[in-house]
Amino acid sequence: MMLLRMAWRNVWRNTRRSVVTMASMAFALWVMVLYSGLVQGYLGAMEDDILEMEVGDLQIHAEGYLAHPNVYDVIDDPDAIVSALHAQGYGAAPRLLAGGLGASGEASAGIMLRGIVPELDATVLKVADRVDQGTWLDASDPKGVVLGRRLARSLGAGPGSELVVLTQGTDGSMANDLFTVRGVLDTISDGTDRAAVFLLAPAFRDLLVLDSGAHEIIVHRPRDVALPDAEATVTALAPGDDVKSWREIMPTLASMLDATASLMVIIFLIVYLAIGILVLNAVLMAVFERVREFGVMKAIGVGPLSVFTLIVLETTIQTVLAIAVGLLLALPVGWYLATVGIDVGVLGGTSVMGVSMHDIWLGQFTPQLVGTAIVVLVVIVCGATIWPAFKAARLRPVDAMRYR
Amino acid sequence: MTVTSSPVLQLEQVTRTYRQGEVDVHALRGLDLSVGSGEFTAMVGPSGSGKTTALNLAGALDVPTSGRVLLEGTDLASLAAHQRSRIRRDRIGFIFQAYNLIPVMSAFENAASVLALQGVSEAEQRDRVMPLLAELGIEQLAHRRPDQLSGGQQQRVAIARAIAAKPAIVLADEPTANVDSTTAERLLDVMERLNQHHGVTFLFSTHDDRVVAHARRVVTLMDGRVHHDDVRA
Numbered sequence: 001m002m003l004l005r006m007a008w009r010n011v012w013r014n015t016r017r018s019v020v021t022m023a024s025m026a027f028a029l030w031v032m033v034l035y036s037g038l039v040q041g042y043l044g045a046m047e048d049d050i051l052e053m054e055v056g057d058l059q060i061h062a063e064g065y066l067a068h069p070n071v072y073d074v075i076d077d078p079d080a081i082v083s084a085l086h087a088q089g090y091g092a093a094p095r096l097l098a099g100g101l102g103a104s105g106e107a108s109a110g111i112m113l114r115g116i117v118p119e120l121d122a123t124v125l126k127v128a129d130r131v132d133q134g135t136w137l138d139a140s141d142p143k144g145v146v147l148g149r150r151l152a153r154s155l156g157a158g159p160g161s162e163l164v165v166l167t168q169g170t171d172g173s174m175a176n177d178l179f180t181v182r183g184v185l186d187t188i189s190d191g192t193d194r195a196a197v198f199l200l201a202p203a204f205r206d207l208l209v210l211d212s213g214a215h216e217i218i219v220h221r222p223r224d225v226a227l228p229d230a231e232a233t234v235t236a237l238a239p240g241d242d243v244k245s246w247r248e249i250m251p252t253l254a255s256m257l258d259a260t261a262s263l264m265v266i267i268f269l270i271v272y273l274a275i276g277i278l279v280l281n282a283v284l285m286a287v288f289e290r291v292r293e294f295g296v297m298k299a300i301g302v303g304p305l306s307v308f309t310l311i312v313l314e315t316t317i318q319t320v321l322a323i324a325v326g327l328l329l330a331l332p333v334g335w336y337l338a339t340v341g342i343d344v345g346v347l348g349g350t351s352v353m354g355v356s357m358h359d360i361w362l363g364q365f366t367p368q369l370v371g372t373a374i375v376v377l378v379v380i381v382c383g384a385t386i387w388p389a390f391k392a393a394r395l396r397p398v399d400a401m402r403y404r
Numbered sequence: 405m406t407v408t409s410s411p412v413l414q415l416e417q418v419t420r421t422y423r424q425g426e427v428d429v430h431a432l433r434g435l436d437l438s439v440g441s442g443e444f445t446a447m448v449g450p451s452g453s454g455k456t457t458a459l460n461l462a463g464a465l466d467v468p469t470s471g472r473v474l475l476e477g478t479d480l481a482s483l484a485a486h487q488r489s490r491i492r493r494d495r496i497g498f499i500f501q502a503y504n505l506i507p508v509m510s511a512f513e514n515a516a517s518v519l520a521l522q523g524v525s526e527a528e529q530r531d532r533v534m535p536l537l538a539e540l541g542i543e544q545l546a547h548r549r550p551d552q553l554s555g556g557q558q559q560r561v562a563i564a565r566a567i568a569a570k571p572a573i574v575l576a577d578e579p580t581a582n583v584d585s586t587t588a589e590r591l592l593d594v595m596e597r598l599n600q601h602h603g604v605t606f607l608f609s610t611h612d613d614r615v616v617a618h619a620r621r622v623v624t625l626m627d628g629r630v631h632h633d634d635v636r637a
């Protein structure tokens with residue numbers, strides 16, 4: 001109790017130094033929370049887009065399909081694999097893929113047809129949530145299609161527009177049909193934005209004269225299953241097919257996400273190292289200018305543990321105040337970044353590695369992220385305090401009295 | 405030579421050698437000194453004669469290179485560090501030359517700090533320390549911080565702290581070195597009164613002749629040994 005009172009008074013003894021120390025700790029925390037929240041938001045949005053809108057966790061293709069995509073190389077019995085995966089708690093959905101030409105009014109463009117089963121697709125991807133205009137596919141509208149954002153723009157098409165699709169059937173015939181645009185997607189990825197035409201699987205099969213099989217099965221693993229384990233499970237269920245994780249399908253994206261995450265850790269370390277040095281310096285100064293005082297204290301019978309505790313308490317008080325202030329200041333800004341975000345739309349639909357950046361960059365602040373920032377700060381401050389506190393605790397009064 | 409009924413402090417053939425780089429500094433070279441209960445003894449001698457070293461050993465702040473230091477019969481060298489720390493808290497009062505006080509604590513808190521370390525309740529600290537401060541004439545300064553006190557007032561607070569827990573002996577290393585001579589006289593008057601009225605045992609070093617004049621026994625050190633031991637009437 002006496003120690004706490006002393007520690008409190010000691011903190012305010014050199015007000016300027018304490019305020020500078022606390023301000024830098026608070027600032028570091030503020031920067032780290034906001035910075036990592038933004039990076040996490042960026043990475044999260046990118047991963048969501050890619051994994052939840054486009055790729056899924058894993059994909060199954062017929063052997064050789066990825067190297068040379070063509071409508072003939074299909075997974076023979078996709079339904080068996082899909083239901084086996086569902087039975088194990090996985091999400092799985094077959095997709096039918098083909099290239100073609102789309103025309104609406106005077107405009108035309110190359111398109112990627114994606115035939116899906118909406119109920120199954122919803123177990124792996126959230127494309128349905130990304131409809132910007134109009135509505136998503138529905139079994140009641142067999143000839144309805146949903147277009148990628150930029151495709152719709154270049155065709156000048158919107159909900160209600162007619163779309164003529166031209167492609168080649170598996171029987172070698174020229175296939176064409178008239179569809180109605182039901183919806184237009186928000187931005188997802190370069191490929192989807194530019195060319196995707198989503199349609200119902202039966203419509204796809206009619207158009208291309210493809211009775212069975214699927215070109216792709218997209219798999220979504222249960223939350224608690226690690227990616228490599230999921231890959232092993234899926235591989236066992238689909239022998240003879242080609243199973244790949246998203247990391248193999250999009251290696252550059254995977255390494256970019258990794259690099260961004262490591263960069264964040266490095267910046268974390270640099271900022272905190274600077275703070276660590278600053279705190280170390282402040283504590284060292286606070287200890288060395290009080291050597292005689294500690295000498296007197298130890299002479300009259302204050303134990304080394306109490307001296308150690310006193311110094312630790314002094315930094316603890318400053319750290320607690322700094323954390324309170326840092327969080328208080330980070331709160332409104334973090335709330336703003338998480339809800340309103342930064343408008344990067346002025347950059348004009350930037351895309352990084354085929355992943356379209358959203359117009360609004362939202363921060364993502366989890367308790368875990370804030371907790372990590374605090375814990376790391378506390379660890380660094382402890383590290384910077386222990387040595388000087390230990391020195392002071394070990395001081396011999398006789399030496400301390402001679403010190404000047 | 406003084407013969408006292410119950411020696412509080414005994415230094416027997418004490419040597420203390422400091423190692424300073426390549427050379428040994430022999431600060432004490434076989435010091436014999438016995439201080440009895442109730443004494444008011446000054447230690448004098450030229451600078452470097454070993455006064456501070458002797459007081460540090462007597463105060464369990466340091467251990468001798470050879471010889472024995474007994475406080476109330478206990479050989480201090482036989483104790484572990486934490487035991488010496490406890491002896492200092494409970495049996496020894498310290499008054500240093502300067503910077504005696506903890507700057508963030510009030511005069512009262514400083515004076516009561518040894519009692520607080522002993523776990524004495526705040527009420528009892530008040531009951532015991534306030535009369536002392538009154539006796540030392542600094543009662544009305546109890547709430548002040550050290551930097552709001554004069555040098556003499558600070559030393560009075562240090563005296564109060566040193567005697568508050570009723571130690572066996574009060575050790576004071578040049579307690580008047582940092583105050584003017586009038587203040588020094590007054591401090592000595594105060595110490596003398598405490599010695600006479602409360603039987604507090606004092607051992608202090610000084611090289612101020614006017615301070616020495618108050619002592620009833622004057623031990624002169626020279627080159628780390630007792631050169632003179634002069635008991636006055």
Ligand SMILES: Nc1ncnc2c1ncn2[C@@H]1O[C@H](COP(=O)(O)OP(=O)(O)O)[C@@H](O)[C@H]1O
Pocket residue numbers: 402422423424429430431449450451452453454455456457458
């Ligand atoms: N910690 C130390 N290290 C080295 N030499 C010391 C130390 N303390 C004291 N001395 C030396 O020991 C001798 C006695 O010093 P001291 O006891 O301080 O004498 P006094 O208090 O009488 O002036 C001096 O020569 C001094 O320089």
Ligand SMILES: [Mg+2]
Pocket residue numbers: 455456457
């Ligand atoms: Mg000295």
